[in-house]
Amino acid sequence: MGSPVEDEIDARLAARLAELRVERGWSLGEVAERSGVSRSTLSRAERAEISPTAALLNRLCHVYGRTMSRLLSEVEAEVEPTPLVRVGEQTVWEDRASGFVRRSVSPPHPGLRGELVEGRLAPGADLAYDRPPVPGLEQHLWVLSGGLAVTARDTEHRLDAGDCLRLRVWGPTRFRCLGDAEARYVLAVVLP
Known part of the structure; x- marks a missing residue:
């Protein structure tokens, strides 16, 4: 619960x-x-x-x-989009089954094409998506701490703290936490 x-x-x-x-x-x-x-x-x-x-x-x-x-x-209660969202007001969503925590960092606005997301994967977490939410979605993934393996188009990219991966998502992707520490990263998402 x-x-x-x-x-x-x-x-x-x-x-x-x-x-x-x-x-x-x-x-x-x-x-x-x-x-x-x-x-x-x-x-x-x-x-x-x-x-x-x-x-x-x-x-x-x-x-x-x-x-x-x-x-x-x-699902936010805000009626009017705001240009500023304080850290305590950012939406945090947790997939308790996989050990994934997602914070929507950018102020929500339906008319904008870009957004920032903070992701955290628990040690051993393995998160697979069978398709992108929007085909051709552009993502820039910057690892802040820990190690992360990202697989897209059958190619695995191993990322350490400070590394940044840019990709367009057309098919399945997979995010795995490497090592025994949490992986924390920023994901910049840009709609095609």
Whole structure:
């Protein structure tokens, strides 16, 4: 069971996922077919019975044509976009199953193409995405501490603190924490 703040974020995320499906007039079966996620898992995610994993959210972001940051910013209470977001107000989302913590650093704004995200992977964490949320998404990954292996287009890149990897994401990607320390990194994401 998460904290009250985590539970509230999960509840708002569940409601937003249901809204996105209804806005398009899709049934759970149609979203299941488009995403490759079972109807029962989708239903449980929309009712906040489960906290979706990063991989599941990535699949749904792909179906709904948005980045994970945009989806998470849509569950924020802010009505008007703001140019400044203080550290204590930044959205933090945790995939407890994989050991991945994601902080949306950039102020949320639906009209902008770039955003900054802080990622943290626990020792031994292995996070795989079967597709990008938006094909051709540009990413700049800068490792702040620890070691990270990033696989894209069947090529593994091993990164240490200070290293930066730039890539366009067209297919599956994988992020693995190397060593016995947490990997912490900044991800700059730019929509195509």
